Ligand SMILES: Nc1ncnc2c1ncn2[C@@H]1O[C@H](COP(=O)(O)OP(=O)(O)OP(=O)(O)O)[C@@H](O)[C@H]1O
């Protein structure tokens with residue numbers, strides 16, 4: 001038998017806050033990491049196989065330029081990467097999901113597709129990113145629909161920016177749930193945002209299970225762990241049925257890049 005040559009390639013998810021990277025070898029996701037947006041000069045360096053800070057060193061031992069597959073919801077960022085020598089940009093037409101609408105975010109479509117392929121349809125995906133989204137598909141792989149709201153970080157940022165007296169809170173400093181009826185400003189902000197968001201998530205999950213009993217619900221995105229831990233404290237019966245999986249979009253990209 002001929003030895004099979006393994007093909008490494010990079011997947012890049014461009015979100016509204018930062019870049020999410022995956023190193024694949026064939027269909028296997030080997031390693032993931034996040035970076036800030038990168039300037040043109042650094043994109044050139046990557047194309048030339050020159051080592052970069054914040055990138056795993058193993059990448060620069062592989063033949064360059066590594067094929068790059070991009071899923072982006074930020075047009076200005078997609079444009080920067082067109083100069084990369086070996087790039088494929090995934091669009092909504094590439095995702096076999098049915099009943100989509102033209103402006104559906106590619107991140108939502110791919111996360112839903114990846115989740116459905118690996119975990120089974122019907123499925124609901126919660127993306128706790130810059131925006132928080134719910135996106136569901138039925139057993140026939142039709143988009144059922146979803147919802148979009150400001151994500152956890154954005155809710156705090158907006159309150160801090162658009163008011164005179166409210167401070168800017170950083171979610172990295174949060175540990176346990178705040179008191180529901182708070183007696184100081186930071187805890188009052190936390191209480192309002194967090195309890196309302198958790199009640200909203202519970203309501204969407206419950207509504208989903210009314211439509212598709214026993215189907216799976218998965219959560220991804222930068223705030224997934226914080227929200228999952230809070231949900232576990234408040235609604236343990238809910239989290240028993242909630243799958244935490246950061247790589248849903250990479251699963252979706254891998255499923256599409258094979259065909
Ligand atoms: N190291 C980090 N840097 C930035 N955001 C972080 C980090 N760790 C956790 N977060 C949280 O992640 C959230 C952003 O999520 P994520 O990184 O998944 O978004 P994104 O992919 O850039 O945006 P989107 O997918 O919504 O377009 C923020 O609300 C923030 O609170």
Ligand SMILES: CC(C)(CO)[C@@H](O)C(=O)NCCC(=O)O
Nearest residue numbers: 073103104105106107108131148
């Ligand atoms: C909602 C976001 C910002 C989430 O990243 C992205 O999926 C997007 O820009 N979507 C376009 C609108 C839509 O999905 O209906």
Ligand SMILES: [K+]
Nearest residue numbers: 016073074075
């Ligand atoms: K916008």
